[in-house]
Amino acid sequence: MSGLNSLSPLLSRWLLVGEWRAHPVRALLAIAAIAVGVAMGFAIHLINAAAFNEFSAAIKSLSGQADIQVAGREALFDEAIYPRLARYESVALASPVLELQAAVPAAKGALRIVGIDPLRAGYIAPDLLGVPAEGRGADVLADDTIFLSPAAESWLKLRDGAALTLRAGTRDFSLRVAGPVQRARPGQRIGVMDIGAAQWRFGQLGKLSRVDLKLRDGVNRAEFEQRLTRDLEREFPGRFRVQQPNDSEQESRNNNLSRAYRVNLTVLALVALFTGAFLVFSTQALSVMRRRSQFALLRVLGVERRQLLRQVLLEGASLGAVGALLGVAAGYLLAALALRFFGGDLGAGYFPGIKPQVVFTPFAACVFFALGLGVALLGCLAPALEAARARPAVALKSGNDEAALSHLARVWPSLACLVLAGAFSFAPPVFELPLFGYFAIALLLIGGIGLMPRLAAAAFRLLGRPLLRRPKPPPVLALTLSRLANAPGQASIALGGVLASFSLMVAMGIMVASFRVSVDDWMRHILPADLYVRTASGGTTGSLGPQEQRAIAATPGVGQVQFLRTRPVSLAADRPDVVLIARDIDAADPGRLLFLVGESRPAPPGARPAWVSEAMLDLYGARVGGSITLPLGGKPAPFFVAGVWRDYANQSGSVVIRLPDYRAITGDTAVTDAAIYIDGEQRGGEKQADRIERALRQLPFGPALQLARPGDIRAASLQIFDRSFAVTYLLEAIAIVIGLSGVAATFSAQTLARAREFGMLRHVGVTRGQVLGILACEGGLLTTLGVACGFALGLVISLVLVFVVNPQSFHWTMQLHLPWGLLGIVAFVLVAASVATALVSGRYALSGGPVRAVREDW
Numbered sequence: 001m002s003g004l005n006s007l008s009p010l011l012s013r014w015l016l017v018g019e020w021r022a023h024p025v026r027a028l029l030a031i032a033a034i035a036v037g038v039a040m041g042f043a044i045h046l047i048n049a050a051a052f053n054e055f056s057a058a059i060k061s062l063s064g065q066a067d068i069q070v071a072g073r074e075a076l077f078d079e080a081i082y083p084r085l086a087r088y089e090s091v092a093l094a095s096p097v098l099e100l101q102a103a104v105p106a107a108k109g110a111l112r113i114v115g116i117d118p119l120r121a122g123y124i125a126p127d128l129l130g131v132p133a134e135g136r137g138a139d140v141l142a143d144d145t146i147f148l149s150p151a152a153e154s155w156l157k158l159r160d161g162a163a164l165t166l167r168a169g170t171r172d173f174s175l176r177v178a179g180p181v182q183r184a185r186p187g188q189r190i191g192v193m194d195i196g197a198a199q200w201r202f203g204q205l206g207k208l209s210r211v212d213l214k215l216r217d218g219v220n221r222a223e224f225e226q227r228l229t230r231d232l233e234r235e236f237p238g239r240f241r242v243q244q245p246n247d248s249e250q251e252s253r254n255n256n257l258s259r260a261y262r263v264n265l266t267v268l269a270l271v272a273l274f275t276g277a278f279l280v281f282s283t284q285a286l287s288v289m290r291r292r293s294q295f296a297l298l299r300v301l302g303v304e305r306r307q308l309l310r311q312v313l314l315e316g317a318s319l320g321a322v323g324a325l326l327g328v329a330a331g332y333l334l335a336a337l338a339l340r341f342f343g344g345d346l347g348a349g350y351f352p353g354i355k356p357q358v359v360f361t362p363f364a365a366c367v368f369f370a371l372g373l374g375v376a377l378l379g380c381l382a383p384a385l386e387a388a389r390a391r392p393a394v395a396l397k398s399g400n401d402e403a404a405l406s407h408l409a410r411v412w413p414s415l416a417c418l419v420l421a422g423a424f425s426f427a428p429p430v431f432e433l434p435l436f437g438y439f440a441i442a443l444l445l446i447g448g449i450g451l452m453p454r455l456a457a458a459a460f461r462l463l464g465r466p467l468l469r470r471p472k473p474p475p476v477l478a479l480t481l482s483r484l485a486n487a488p489g490q491a492s493i494a495l496g497g498v499l500a501s502f503s504l505m506v507a508m509g510i511m512v513a514s515f516r517v518s519v520d521d522w523m524r525h526i527l528p529a530d531l532y533v534r535t536a537s538g539g540t541t542g543s544l545g546p547q548e549q550r551a552i553a554a555t556p557g558v559g560q561v562q563f564l565r566t567r568p569v570s571l572a573a574d575r576p577d578v579v580l581i582a583r584d585i586d587a588a589d590p591g592r593l594l595f596l597v598g599e600s601r602p603a604p605p606g607a608r609p610a611w612v613s614e615a616m617l618d619l620y621g622a623r624v625g626g627s628i629t630l631p632l633g634g635k636p637a638p639f640f641v642a643g644v645w646r647d648y649a650n651q652s653g654s655v656v657i658r659l660p661d662y663r664a665i666t667g668d669t670a671v672t673d674a675a676i677y678i679d680g681e682q683r684g685g686e687k688q689a690d691r692i693e694r695a696l697r698q699l700p701f702g703p704a705l706q707l708a709r710p711g712d713i714r715a716a717s718l719q720i721f722d723r724s725f726a727v728t729y730l731l732e733a734i735a736i737v738i739g740l741s742g743v744a745a746t747f748s749a750q751t752l753a754r755a756r757e758f759g760m761l762r763h764v765g766v767t768r769g770q771v772l773g774i775l776a777c778e779g780g781l782l783t784t785l786g787v788a789c790g791f792a793l794g795l796v797i798s799l800v801l802v803f804v805v806n807p808q809s810f811h812w813t814m815q816l817h818l819p820w821g822l823l824g825i826v827a828f829v830l831v832a833a834s835v836a837t838a839l840v841s842g843r844y845a846l847s848g849g850p851v852r853a854v855r856e857d858w
Contacts, residue, residue: 016315019287030280030376031323036734037273038327038372039334044269045364046335048262050356064125066095066212067221068228071241073570073631075540075577076207081240085211090224093214095120098198098207102191103167103536104156105704110539111152111166112190115198124212127183130192133160139178143197146175149184152191153177164191168202169543169670170535170701175201186357202541238629238636241573264809267438268728271504273375274445278500280316280379282493288312288383296392305388312384313377320376324369331368332360414450417443425800432618434808441507441797441805448503448793449496452786456495459785460485476770479761480777498786499793502830506794509822511801512725518814519648519721520714525595527710529562529675530689533696534706540567542704543670551699552674557692559679562593563659563671569631571620576652578616580630582662590643594656597813600643601625608661610639613647613654615811620653630655633666651810751775751841758842772842779838783831791823 020027070085079096086094098115114128118140122129130147132139139145146164148156158164163174181192199205215224221244229242288295295308335358421443427436464481467473533552536542544552544563553561562584568577585593587609590600594611601624603609610630616622622641629636639657647654663669678688693707758771766774798816807813 012311012314015311016318019291019315027319030319031326034273034277034280034320034323034372034376035326035330037270037375038324038368039330040269040734041266041273041371042328042331042365042368043334043338044262044265045368046332046358046361047338047356048265049361049364050335050339050358053356053359064121064127064212065214066124066245067215067219068213068225069210069243069245070213070228070232071210071243071570072208073239073241074634075568076204076209077239078634079206079208081236082208082211085213088213088228090216090219091213092216093120093123095124095212095214096195096208097121097210097212098195098204099209100198100202100204100541101539102202103539103542105165105167105172105536107156109155110536111156113146113166113193113198113202114190115193115195117195121212124214127181128192129182131179131182133179136178141194142178143194143200144175145178145193145197147179147181147192148177149181149188149190151184151187152189153180155189166201166541167536167539167704168541169545170548170704172704173201236634238631239634241570243573263433264805265728268508270371271508273372274442274500274504277375277379278449278496280319280376281382282497285383285386285493287315288387292387292390295387296390299390299392309384309388312387313380316376316380316384317373319380320373323376324372327372328365328369332358332365411451411454414447417447417450421447425804429808432808434805437800437805437808440800444793444797444800445500445503448789449499452495452499452789455789456782456785457485460781463781475766476773477777479766480774480781483774484778484781495782495786495789498783498830498834499790502787502790502827503794503797505826506791506823507797507801508728509819509826510795510798510816511806512728513819513822514798514802514814514817515806516718516721516725517817520718521815522595522646522648523714523717524710526593527713528593529710530678531676531692532708532710532713533674533676534672535704536706543672544674546669548699548701549671549674551701552676552696555692555695555699557679557688557695558676560677562675562677564673564675565659565662565668565671566673571630571653575619578620578652579650579654580632580662581654581656582659583656584659585656587642587658590645590656594643594645595647596643596645598644599624603640603642607640608638608657609642611643611645611656612641613645613650613811614807614813615647615651615653616655617644618807618811628655630657632662637665646812648812651812653811751838772839775838775842776835779834780831783834787827787830791827 070081076098082094082096085091088094096117098113100113100115101110102113104111116125116128118129130140130145132147140147148158148164153159156164158177160177160179162177164177165172165174175193181190184190193201199207215221225242225244232240232242298308299305339356339358421440424436424440424443430436460481464478464485467478467481533544534542535544549561549563552558564581564583566579566581569580570577583593587603590596590609590611596611597614610628612622612628616628620628622628624641624643626641627638628641629638631637639655645656659671676692678692689709696702696705696707699705761771761774762768795818802814802816
């Protein structure tokens with residue numbers, strides 16, 4: 001009989017299909033894990049891409065066909081610059097624009113108001129023109145009309161001819177809906193008015209947001225932009241920003257707004273894919289261990305090592321290919337459903353007011369398919385190498401299963417991974433992303449799983465020594481510990497599943513709990529007052545003037561009032577705006593109102609102090625003791641950086657200055673918020689706060705006020721936090737379910753593969769109940785060890801997440817908090833599931849009888 005020179009396609013298919021038929025549940029679990037990982041990653045990619053592209057398109061639609069835009073580093077600037085720009089050399093047309101986020105008393109949120117000159121905007125941004133009713137063309141210039149986009153009409157539940165009430169300061173006024181906007185993006189909520197009417201109605205006379213410029217034919221835009229930038233910077237230093245619509249700086253500005261959130265979501269989605277890779281590894285490792293004699297027989301018949309290696313890789317690749325294909329299809333469906341029901345920001349609030357549509361991108365689909373296939377191949381590489389390296393003469397012998405896993409006991413690769421992980425944890429961010437932090441987490445998982453064989457052997461030998469010294473050790477426990485100590489390779493397969501799933505769950509649970517507790521502690525610190533007042537829940541047009549401020553301070557029962565003014569300022573063209581906060585703050589004791597971190601320094605005599613958020617350190621290089629220049633009052637204003645404070649509300653950075661300094665520079669006396677402290681002599685708890693609320697409601701402008709207690713603000717903020725992390729919780733739950741399924745499948749497969757071992761034990765007098773006891777003890781001990789090691793590894797990973805990934809991603813710090821209740825519940829469920837699986841599988845393995853179980857050894 002001639003040897004087999006190669007595996008024929010028929011034999012290869014027979015081996016592949018036969019393995020799937022023999023263990024369909026295990027194969028389906030591995031496919032499902034790969035599919036879920038690919039689906040979540042691909043879906044989040046599609047959602048992020050659709051939301052970002054729609055957000056950029058919505059911004060572009062407001063720019064129209066402008067060649068150059070001139071905007072202020074402050075939100076609004078003096079319109080005196082407009083005639084100069086209109087007469088500037090090479091400018092064919094200049095169109096002034098006023099953009100405001102108008103407070104809508106009847107709705108939660110703000111409406112974006114775009115004030116334009118209809119006679120000029122038609123040549124640059126025709127899509128923004130209103131469409132008046134027939135015979136009412138003058139409505140586009142009227143001072144009491146507004147044109148709404150379809151999304152705004154739907155949100156406000158208004159139709160043509162209806163009245164829309166908006167708020168300016170504490171004053172409400174109504175505008176007539178005169179018709180729709182010429183063209184708007186789906187979901188884009190905007191209202192268009194005549195610019196003069198908008199300036200008058202919202203108290204912004206003489207103010208503009210930007211000027212759109214249309215250049216003469218043949219003018220080089222890049223050269224014009226450089227020349228205009230030089231001229232404006234020479235005459236108005238630090239006041240204006242010149243850019244081309246949707247240029248690289250604008251793209252970077254939009255991208256930086258949500259990049260860290262999008263990247264972290266994608267990485268979190270790939271956690272399920274990592275779990276899937278381990279499931280493929282356990283599936284193939286158990287398969288190779290069970291079929292060692294079959295592979296050895298093929299080798300004896302002439303099959304070469306590389307052909308056998310290719311066969312095992314083919315089996316793993318088939319799992320990955322099927323799972324990746326299903327994942328790509330499911331990912332597209334998930335993205336479409338998520339965009340329809342949850343929007344493009346998945347609850348995080350980065351892309352409000354847009355309605356993106358999912359677009360299938362073949363390149364991204366190929367990338368995620370390759371990722372799923374690659375993860376499956378990586379998971380089956382070690383079992384494939386073992387199958388190819390095994391010596392046929394040794395592998396043909398029964399009872400040599402542990403030798404197949406001897407390579408897993410090598411320590412140096414795992415130690416190398418852990419050392420590299422430690423080094424990567426101290427590496428700086430790359431492109432403002434914690435790439436080395438992600439690598440450190442992956443290396444910690446690989447290194448921790450790789451140490452499990454040696455750790456299991458040492459742990460169970462240590463547990464077994466005092467037991468075996470006893471005159472009559474319990475037989476079930478003694479047999480259990482002896483097998484676990486002497487078969488660490490097989491134990492490590494089950495332990496690896498427990499370790500991977502539980503450590504990731506621990507790490508994510510600790511990170512989210514730490515963030516939530518830190519946010520709650522932060523709000524308790526920065527909300528020391530008894531009552532907080534503002535004029536609108538959204539928008540930037542609501543404010544309190546000097547008269548209203550005096551009336552609030554004179555309200556009976558009010559002891560002290562601290563006023564606050566917020567406004568955006570631009571410090572870099574390629575970054576989102578920084579929030580400027582001007583408030584009544586004592587420079588000698590800023591920690592009373594701010595959650596300070598690190599050192600603080602008193603401002604030198606004559607210097608204006610400022611306290612910057614942690615994000616300002618990373619994004620703008622601010623340092624305590626240094627200076628920072630802010631565009632205020634139409635000119636650069638230097639401030640001394642007196643300290644750093646923790647700000648979870650403004651990821652792009654914030655700066656706190658004293659309210660008197662702000663008023664002296666800008667002349668702006670309005671405020672946006674007020675913090676009220678009850679008079680110390682009249683403190684009466686909730687009753688006194690209720691009396692002050694009633695008194696404030698009775699003021700002439702009382703109906704325009706929104707009042708809130710600190711507890712209500714904290715509760716609402718934590719509710720927003722939980723909604724923002726809903727996707728994180730979902731991804732974490734999916735990873736846990738996959739991990740539990742993998743653990744159950746691994747225990748089940750190992751138990752069923754030991755039918756001959758159980759038959760031998762029955763022959764030497766071990767009862768059926770004792771065998772089941774051994775299995776229960778093994779499941780409990782293995783899972784307990786896995787949970788203990790998983791907790792330790794998860795704690796280390798959480799340290800990387802809390803102190804490396806989070807600060808490098810979002811530019812803020814937090815304190816560590818361990819959710820003991822959640823960790824305890826998941827650990828108990830994991831141990832219980834493992835014991836139950838072992839018992840159920842053991843009953844099935846023992847159902848054939850002892851004689852039948854050992855027939856292959858005769």
